[in-house]
Amino acid sequence: MISTPDLRGHTVLVLHAHPDDESIFTGITLRRLADAGARTVLVVATAGELGGSRVPLRPGETIPERRLAELEKAAELLGVSRLALLGRRDSGLPGWADARHERALAMADQLQLARDVAEIADDEGASAIVHDDEHGIYGHPDHRAVFRIGATAAEMLGLTGYRATVDREHLHVSARDRHLIHGAARAAAVSFGRVTAEIGLAVTGTDAHLRNKRAAMVAHASQIADEDVPADVPIDGFAGAYGYEWFTRSGAPGPVDALGNAHLLAPVPA
Numbered sequence: 001m002i003s004t005p006d007l008r009g010h011t012v013l014v015l016h017a018h019p020d021d022e023s024i025f026t027g028i029t030l031r032r033l034a035d036a037g038a039r040t041v042l043v044v045a046t047a048g049e050l051g052g053s054r055v056p057l058r059p060g061e062t063i064p065e066r067r068l069a070e071l072e073k074a075a076e077l078l079g080v081s082r083l084a085l086l087g088r089r090d091s092g093l094p095g096w097a098d099a100r101h102e103r104a105l106a107m108a109d110q111l112q113l114a115r116d117v118a119e120i121a122d123d124e125g126a127s128a129i130v131h132d133d134e135h136g137i138y139g140h141p142d143h144r145a146v147f148r149i150g151a152t153a154a155e156m157l158g159l160t161g162y163r164a165t166v167d168r169e170h171l172h173v174s175a176r177d178r179h180l181i182h183g184a185a186r187a188a189a190v191s192f193g194r195v196t197a198e199i200g201l202a203v204t205g206t207d208a209h210l211r212n213k214r215a216a217m218v219a220h221a222s223q224i225a226d227e228d229v230p231a232d233v234p235i236d237g238f239a240g241a242y243g244y245e246w247f248t249r250s251g252a253p254g255p256v257d258a259l260g261n262a263h264l265l266a267p268v269p270a
Contacts, residue, residue, distance in 0.1 A: 002204070002205060002206050002209075002260070003260065004032070004035055004036050005036050005258040005259065006036065006037060007033060007036035007037050007038035007255050007258060008036075008037035008038070009037075010033075010037075010038040010039070010127055010255045011038065011039040011040070011041060011124045011125050011126040011127065012033055012038055012039075012040055012041070012126060012127070012128045012129075012130060012254075012255050012256065013040075013041045013043060013117070013120065013121045013124065013126040013128070013129045013130070014026055014029075014030060014040060014041070014042050014043070014129075014130040014131075015043045015044075015045070015117060015129060015130065015131040015132075015146055015149065015150045015153075016042070016043070016044050016045070016131075016132075016146065017044070017045050017046060017105065017132070017140065017142035017143050017145070017146045018044065018045075018046055018047075018048035018051065018067075018090065018142065019044060019047065019048045019067040019068060019070055019071035019074070019220060019223075020048070020067075020070070020071075020074070020217065020220040020223050020224065021044075021143075022042055022044065022071070022074065022075070022078065022080075022216075023074050023078065023213060023216035023217040023219070023220065024180055024181075024217060024242075025132075025137065025164045025166070025245060026130060026164060026245055027074075027078055027212070027213035027216050027217065027242075027245070028203055028204065028205040028209050028210070028213050028243075028244075028245050029130070029203045029245050029256060029259065030042070030078040030079065030080060031077075031078050031079055031205070031209055031212050031213065031216075032203065032205055032209060032259050033079075033255060033256070033259070034078065034079025034080070034081070035079065036255075036258070036259070038255055039081045039082075039124065040078075040079065040080050040081050040082075041080075041081060041082045041084065041120060041121070041124050041126065042075055042078075042080045042082070042083050042084070043084045043085075043086065043117060043120060044071060044083070044084075044085055044086070045085075045086040045088050045105050045113070045142065045145070045146060045149070046086070046088050046089055046090045046091075046105050046142060047063075047064035047067050047068055047085070047089075047090070048063075048064070048067045048090050048223075049063055049064050049067075049089055049090040050090040050091075050092045050096075050098055051063065051067065051090065051222070051223055052222075053066055053222040053223075054221075054222060054223065054225060055221050055222055063222070066222050067220070067222060067223075068085070070219050070220045070221065070222060070223075071083070071220075073219040074216040074217075074219040074220060077212060077215050077216040077219060078212070078213075078216050082124070084120055086105075086113060086116065086117075088103060088104065088105040088108050088113075089101055089103035089104050089105065090104070090105070090142065091104040091105050091106035091107075091140075091141040091142045091145070092104075092141070093140065093141075093187060093188045094139055094140065094141060094188050094189070094190060099141050104141075105141070105142045105145045105146075106141040106142065106145055108145070110145055110148050110149050110152070111152065113145075113149045114148070114149045114150075114152035114153045114156065115153075115156070117129070117149055117150065117153040118152075118153040118156045118157050121153060121154075121157055121159065122157055126157075126159060127159060127160065127254055127255060128154075128159055128160040128161070128162060128251075128254040128255055128256060129150050129153055129154040129159055129160075129161055129162070130150070130161075130162040130164060130247070130256065131146050131147055131149070131150020131151060131154075131161065131162070131163060131164065132144070132146045132147045132150070132163065132164050132165075133147060133163035133164060133165040133194070133248060134147050134151075134163070135147075135165070135192075135193075135194075137164065137165055137166060137181070137192060137193065138181055138184055138185045138188060138190055138191070138192035138193070139185075139188055139190035139191070139192070140184070140188060147163065150163075151163070151250070154250065154251070158251075159251065159254075160249065160250070160251035160252055160253070160254035161249065161250040161251055162201070162247045162248075162249055162254070162256050163247060163248045163249070163250070164245070164246070164247055165193055165194050165199060165246050165247065165248065166179070166181055166192060166193035166194070166246055167193060167194065167195075167196050167199055167202070167244070167246050168191075168192060168193035168194065168195065169195050169196045170196060170244065170264075171193070171241065174240040174241070175237065175240040175241035175242075178234075178237055178240070178241045179241040179242065180224070180232060180233075181193065193246075194246075194248075196263075196264055196265060197265060198248070199246045199247070199248060199263060199265075200247070200248055200249055200261075200263065201246070201247040201248070201249060201256065201257065201261050201263055202244045202245065202246050202247075202261060202262045202263035202264075203244065203245045203246075203247070203256065203259050203260070203261075203262065204243055204244050204245075204260075204262040205243075207239075210238060210239055210242065210243055213242060214233055214235070214238055214242070217233055217242075218233060244262060246263075
C-alpha cells in the first residue's frame with residue numbers, strides 16, 4: 001500500500017543533466033514529494049542541445065528552446081515548485097568531441113557549479129539533494145558531472161544526498177530492452193546501473209503516479225515517441241520498466257526515505 005507522508009516544511013533539490021532525465025529517473029519521486037507537501041526545486045544543467053528532435057521544430061525554433069519548453073511542461077506535471085537552469089551545454093556521449101566545447105558541462109568548473117547549486121539549496125532551505133550516482137547511471141559525461149556537482153553541494157551543506165541509479169537486474173527480468181536506458185547505454189557502448197544488492201532504496205507509486213510519470217516523459221516529444229509504432233514508452237509493460245526509481249544514499253535518512261522503501265532487499269519493519 002502506498003501511503004502519503006506529511007512532508008510540509010521540507011524542501012528537496014533535484015539535480016539532473018538534461019531535460020527528460022527528471023521524468024525518466026525521478027518522475028514518481030518528484031510527484032510523490034509534491035503530493036506529500038514538500039517543496040521541490042528542479043535544477044537542470046544543460047538544455048540537451050545534442051539530443052536533436054524527432055519531431056519538426058516550429059519556424060525559427062531551436063533545439064534548446066523546444067527542449068526547455070518541454071521541460072517546463074513536464075515540471076508542471078510533476079508538481080515542481082521551482083525550475084532553475086545552470087546554463088551549460090550538452091557534452092554528448094562518451095568519446096564525442098563535443099565534450100571539449102568551451103560551454104560543455106564536462107568542461108565546466110564543477111566546483112563553482114557545486115557552489116551555485118549549494119547556494120540554491122541553502123536559499124531554499126533544502127534538507128536533501130538528489131543527483132546521479134558516481135557512475136553517471138550509464139557513464140554519460142554530463143551525468144558523471146552531475147554526480148560530482150550534486151555530491152559536492154550536498155557535502156558543502158551537510159545535506160542528505162540521494163544518488164539516482166537503475167537496478168539492471170530488475171530491468172533484465174521485468175523489462176528486458178524496454179527501458180530507455182538500454183538504448184542509451186548501447187549508444188554509449190557502456191554498461192549501466194547497479195546490481196540489486198548495491199541499491200538501498202526504491203521508490204514506487206500508484207497507478208496514478210505511473211500515469212503521471214508517463215505523461216511527463218512523453219511531454220518530451222522531441223526525444224520520446226508516444227504514438228509511433230513501436231512507441232518508446234508503450235503503456236503495456238510501462239510499470240515493469242518505469243514503476244520503480246532507485247537510489248543509494250549518503251547521510252542520514254531524509255524526505256525521500258519517508259516515501260517508503262519498495263526495494264526487494266529492504267528490511268522488513270519490526
